[in-house]
Amino acid sequence: MSDVVTMDDLSNEEILSILDDSERLVAVARGDVHLPLLEGKVLANMFYENSTRTRMSFEAAMKRLGGSVLNFSSIGTSVAKGETLFDTMQMVEGYADIAVIRHPQQGAAQYSADAINIPILNAGDGAGNHPTQTMLDLFTIREAHGTIEGLNVVLVGDLRYGRTVHSLSHALTRFGAELTLVSPETLMMPDEIVNDLRSTGATISESTDLIAAIPDADVIYMTRIQKERFPDEDEYAKVAGIYMLDAKDMSGAKEGMIVMHPLPRVSELHPSLDSTVNARYFQQAFNGVPTRMALLCRSLGVKIPKEVKK
Amino acid sequence: MSEMRRVTAICNGTVIDHIPAGHALQVIKMLRIDTNRSNPVSLVMNVPSDKMGRKDLLKIEDLELNQEELDRLALISPNASVAIIRNYGVAEKRVVDLAEEMVNVARCTFSNCITKNPREPLPQKLILYSRDPLEVRCYYCGKRQDLDDIIDNLI
Numbered sequence: 001m002s003d004v005v006t007m008d009d010l011s012n013e014e015i016l017s018i019l020d021d022s023e024r025l026v027a028v029a030r031g032d033v034h035l036p037l038l039e040g041k042v043l044a045n046m047f048y049e050n051s052t053r054t055r056m057s058f059e060a061a062m063k064r065l066g067g068s069v070l071n072f073s074s075i076g077t078s079v080a081k082g083e084t085l086f087d088t089m090q091m092v093e094g095y096a097d098i099a100v101i102r103h104p105q106q107g108a109a110q111y112s113a114d115a116i117n118i119p120i121l122n123a124g125d126g127a128g129n130h131p132t133q134t135m136l137d138l139f140t141i142r143e144a145h146g147t148i149e150g151l152n153v154v155l156v157g158d159l160r161y162g163r164t165v166h167s168l169s170h171a172l173t174r175f176g177a178e179l180t181l182v183s184p185e186t187l188m189m190p191d192e193i194v195n196d197l198r199s200t201g202a203t204i205s206e207s208t209d210l211i212a213a214i215p216d217a218d219v220i221y222m223t224r225i226q227k228e229r230f231p232d233e234d235e236y237a238k239v240a241g242i243y244m245l246d247a248k249d250m251s252g253a254k255e256g257m258i259v260m261h262p263l264p265r266v267s268e269l270h271p272s273l274d275s276t277v278n279a280r281y282f283q284q285a286f287n288g289v290p291t292r293m294a295l296l297c298r299s300l301g302v303k304i305p306k307e308v309k310k
Numbered sequence: 311m312s313e314m315r316r317v318t319a320i321c322n323g324t325v326i327d328h329i330p331a332g333h334a335l336q337v338i339k340m341l342r343i344d345t346n347r348s349n350p351v352s353l354v355m356n357v358p359s360d361k362m363g364r365k366d367l368l369k370i371e372d373l374e375l376n377q378e379e380l381d382r383l384a385l386i387s388p389n390a391s392v393a394i395i396r397n398y399g400v401a402e403k404r405v406v407d408l409a410e411e412m413v414n415v416a417r418c419t420f421s422n423c424i425t426k427n428p429r430e431p432l433p434q435k436l437i438l439y440s441r442d443p444l445e446v447r448c449y450y451c452g453k454r455q456d457l458d459d460i461i462d463n464l465i
Contacts, residue, residue: 006452084429107424107450114432126422128451192454 002119002299005109006129007171014298015138015171021294021304022139022287028064029289033310036066037302043067044096046088046112047123048074048103053263054123054133057288058100058296065293070096089115098299100132101125119299127161127229133262134167136291138175140284141219144258149176154213156182156243157223157268159189161230164262165223166193173202180213181206184239187225210243215252220245222261222268246270250278260284317352323371325393326383331356333386334366336461340382341375349373375404382415384408385460388444411449412436418448419459425450434465 003009010018027033043062047055059069072092074080079088085108092099093116101112102123109122109129124130141148153172155165159181169179169189179197181189181204188206197204207213214220222245230236244267245259258280261269265281273279297304329337334353338344343351352369359365374394375383383390384406394402414433418425425434425448435449446455 082429084427084431085424086431103424104422105424105426105451106420106422106453107418107448110450111424111430111432125424126451 002301003113003121004131004295004299005113005120005122007131007134007167007174009131012174015135015175018135018291018294018298019139019142021297022135022290023143024304024306024308025290025293027308027310029061029286029293031064033308035064035305035308037297037304038062038065038067038300041067041098041300042070042096043296044070044072044092044099046072046092046099046101046103048079048101048108049124051102051123053285053288054100054102057285058121058123058132058292060289061292061296064289065296067296085111086115092116093118098296121295121299124163127163127166129167130163131167132288132292132295133164134171135295136284136287137164137168137221137260137262138171139287139291140260140280141258143283143287144280145218145256148172151177151218152180152216153177153219153221154180154182154210154217155189155221155223156210156213158187158225158229159183159223160187161226162223165189165221168221169193169197173197173200173204178203179205180217182208182210182213182243184208184242186235187239210245211249214249214257215254217257218254220257220259222259222265224261224264224266224268241267244268244270245273247272247276250276253278316354316357317369319398320352320369320371320395321398323349323369323373323395324375325395326368326370326375326387327365327391327393328359328362329366329368329387329390331362331364331366334368336386337366337368337383337390339461340386340464341370341379342464343370343373347373378415380404380406381409381412382464385412385415385444385446386457388441408438408441408444410438412438412446414465416455416460416465417463418451418453419455419463420448420451420453423448423451423453436460 028035089112098119100121100123106126106128108125113120259278261281350371354367356364390406392404393400437449439445439447
């Protein structure tokens, strides 16, 4: 199968192989090496929801590999006239070799994968999954620590609606990381996910106290409290800005601890943190390019050379 | 009950035995016997059972359940025994077994699932995630389905 809808579509061996491929593609992602592996191929970027990094990094990945991109946004298209996702995807199948989809409704990526025969990469479906973000997160963690196994990863913020942390928590536990889940009571990780994780033998602790979790952390993964996912503005106001990190908070951290964030940030990461050795979120955003290059190649059946040289 | 029959034997139709006590009305709803059909139905609730302590039982006249209908039944009564009656005798015993995949049996109950748009043409699909305890999820959005909600969302 060449679709990537959830992390379950990739075995641990495949994940490690994609991370290795991504590592070799870093120089191509920077533009230092010309490697037109996807020349003549067309990617359809189907964004039914806002995106900055995901859409742009997919576009950069495709173009750095010599391919081209059709950008779609639901504003100003037939979607506004009531076209079904099924019909829109039939059209995409005729125009492109592979499609990336982000959609506000959960299950939209699996639905698209069933509707057409070209490969589908899920770039976020409602509060569901965001596996390509997970791949770049795993890449960033492995880049910093050399491994994933045995690390204590602290996931912070909106763990209820945040699709990024849903996909990531599954993947981290598959590789033997320990999870500390820090969130307000109203935004805790859904029970069904925590139960799934525990049923695989994962070590998970839950807390509302971020500062207490810093000394034992190898990775602190901050997330934005997502206003757009709250049914009620009052509920949002109660928890907005509840977790914030600044440079001073890093004094009690372990050596090598990194702070990650899928971005955009609002107030949860103070700009004073940006210049610390711990800040890794802009590097993380760049890592979206090589990992998405590797994912595009895998889904299109294109092998990445064992050595990538200038 | 050996002392006397609570309901009379039926000539032709289906007998569903070993329904968990108190669930017979849900079974009737799931099989849409209450809305779509005019078959005579006898319902026995909370009778003693060696196997289950207490059980419910249904006798539906002039109707033989097909496999798709059995799939529905399995969602709330996976251990039910089904007998097809012809001319007052048991002609067939049907096995109630939960299907791994249930296509167009019920709509996903999650309000933000892609399948909530009634114009989307792909079939509704539920996946059997676990038999014991029974857990069913939507194939598309992955959300766990509440059993009571499934009954309200039958197709």
